[in-house]
Amino acid sequence: MIFPLLPDHWDSPQYYPLLKYANNMKMKIFFPTISFLLFLTIISGCRKSQPPAVDPSNTDSLYKEKFDQAYGTDSLQTFDLYLPEGRSQQTKTIILIHGGGWVSGEKAYCKYYAVRFAGFGFAAISMNYRLANNSVHYDDMLDDIGSMIECVLNNAGQWGIGASEIALFGYSAGGHLALLYSYSRNSDRKITSVISLAGPTDVQDSLLWIYPGLYDEIKLMTGDSSPENWAQANPIHYISSAMPSTFLIHGTIDSVVPFSQSVKLSQAMKKAFAHQKLLLMENQTHYFSPEATERMLVETKDFLLLPQ
Numbered sequence: 001m002i003f004p005l006l007p008d009h010w011d012s013p014q015y016y017p018l019l020k021y022a023n024n025m026k027m028k029i030f031f032p033t034i035s036f037l038l039f040l041t042i043i044s045g046c047r048k049s050q051p052p053a054v055d056p057s058n059t060d061s062l063y064k065e066k067f068d069q070a071y072g073t074d075s076l077q078t079f080d081l082y083l084p085e086g087r088s089q090q091t092k093t094i095i096l097i098h099g100g101g102w103v104s105g106e107k108a109y110c111k112y113y114a115v116r117f118a119g120f121g122f123a124a125i126s127m128n129y130r131l132a133n134n135s136v137h138y139d140d141m142l143d144d145i146g147s148m149i150e151c152v153l154n155n156a157g158q159w160g161i162g163a164s165e166i167a168l169f170g171y172s173a174g175g176h177l178a179l180l181y182s183y184s185r186n187s188d189r190k191i192t193s194v195i196s197l198a199g200p201t202d203v204q205d206s207l208l209w210i211y212p213g214l215y216d217e218i219k220l221m222t223g224d225s226s227p228e229n230w231a232q233a234n235p236i237h238y239i240s241s242a243m244p245s246t247f248l249i250h251g252t253i254d255s256v257v258p259f260s261q262s263v264k265l266s267q268a269m270k271k272a273f274a275h276q277k278l279l280l281m282e283n284q285t286h287y288f289s290p291e292a293t294e295r296m297l298v299e300t301k302d303f304l305l306l307p308q
Contacts (some may be wrong), residue, residue: 005158008031013211016028018122020293026027028047035227035230040274041062043201044271045176046281057077057081058146059199061085061086061087061160062085063082063083063085063118064081064082065080065081065082065083066080066081066083067080067081067262068080069081071127071144071147071148071150071151072144072147074130075171076128076129076130076131076144077109077128077129077130077144078127078128079107079125079126079127079128079148079151080107080108080114080125080126080127081123081124081125082110082115082117082118082123082124082125082126083118083123083159083160083161084113084118084119084120084121084123084124085276086121086307087121087159087160087161087278088161088162089121089123090162090164091120091122091123091158091160091161091162091164092121092123092165092166092167092304093122093123093124093152093161093163093165093166093242094117094122094123094124094125094128094166094167094168094169094178094304095125095145095149095152095166095167095168095169096110096113096114096117096124096125096126096127096169096170096171096174097127097129097169097170097171097174097175097177097178098110098127098128098169098170098171098174099111099146099170099171099172099173099174099175099198099216100131100132100172100173101173101213101214102132102138102141102173102217102220103131103132103133103178103217103220103221104131105131105173105174106128106284107126107128108126109126109171110126110169110171110174111126112167112186113126113297114126115302116297117169117297117300120301122235122298122301122304123159123161125148125152126171127145127147127148129141129144129145129177130144130148132217132220132221133220134248136221136242137182137220137221137222137223137235138177138180138221138222138223141177141221142177142180142181142185143263144184145168145177145178145181145185146181148182149190149191152166153190156204162207164189164192165192166190166192167191167192167193167195167304168181168191168193168194168195169194169195169197169300170194170195170196170199170200171197171198171199172197172198172200172256172257172286173199173200173217173221174198174199175195175196175199175200176196176199176200176201176203176235178194178195178199178212179194179196179199179235179246179265180194180203180233180234180235180238182194182243182244182246183235183239183243184236184238189244191244191245192244192245192308193244193245193247193260193303193304194244194245194246194247194307195246195247195248195300195303195304196246196247196249196262197249197250197284197287197296198249198250198254198256198257198262199248199257199261200236200257200261201209201234201236201248201261201262201264201265202228202229202234202235202236202261202265203218203221203222203227203230203233203234204228204231204234204265205260205261205264206227207258208258208261209258210257210258211255211256211257214256218230218240221233222278235265236264236265237272237295238273239268239269239272239274240272241271241272241273241274242274243272243274243275244308245275245276245278245306245308246265246269246274246276246277247276247279247299247303248266248276248277248278248279249279249281249296249299249300250262250278250279250280250281251263251280251281251283251284251285251286251288251292252280252281252282252283252284253283253284253285255285255286256283256284256285259280262278262280263278263280266278277303279296279299281295281296
């Protein structure tokens with residue numbers, strides 16, 4: 001007697017009569033046969049669901065990671081590179097700049113973001129930069145970003161990517177540096193878009209000084225103890241219609257960098273008819289929840305895929 005092949009959930013109630021019948025008939029071969037046939041079905045189903053194999057001989061198109069690469073001679077002038085699978089001359093690049101109050105932090109802080117962006121199809125670079133001290137200030141940090149961009153331009157061909165569209169992404173102090181470079185050092189338009197996640201936009205705003213230690217960090221970053229002299233270190237100081245496309249992301253209960261910082265820049269850009277987008281994340285602090293982080297990454301990906 002031949003028994004029909006049962007579906008995956010063969011022990012569900014609708015199959016009880018068939019199982020009872022098999023038991024009554026003392027068909028001891030039934031269950032081994034069913035198990036064997038189910039095994040073949042599962043194996044067949046798994047084979048059908050597998051994605052097409054990637055040609056292993058074409059190593060230039062596979063996903064790659066390169067760590068602790070140098071873009072300068074200083075020990076902090078290093079970066080990690082994440083190259084997406086299937087990259088081409090149309091692949092866009094995103095450079096990630098970590099936070100840490102300009103005085104601390106490292107490129108590993110942005111590793112998760114970089115891996116996700118590479119998964120979205122971008123060439124992602126997480127960079128270190130010289131940190132603020134008595135002899136290193138914001139202009140040195142901007143020099144480092146410029147050197148990183150030159151490194152991308154010089155190596156794009158070797159990495160198998162294009163260099164016509166480069167975006168800067170910064171978190172917290174890194175957001176400030178990303179905005180400041182894009183607005184004050186981008187006369188050659190190499191940066192086509194910039195994303196600030198909880199970044200300061202107006203360091204002369206006294207509301208920003210409330211968080212403990214931040215005022216002293218700003219003084220060290222600017223190299224000046226007088227707030228009236230900080231205008232050149234202010235992204236909002238460089239408002240014009242020629243600014244690159246800007247995406248501002250901020251949590252509404254951020255106690256470190258008030259979300260009013262992003263709102264203020266967004267409003268100023270609107271008045272200048274500059275392209276900008278503002279995303280305020282409800283009930284998010286300076287440190288986003290996993291769900292908010294996922295939304296932020298997807299929205300950033302969509303923003304970067306728009307024509308710039």
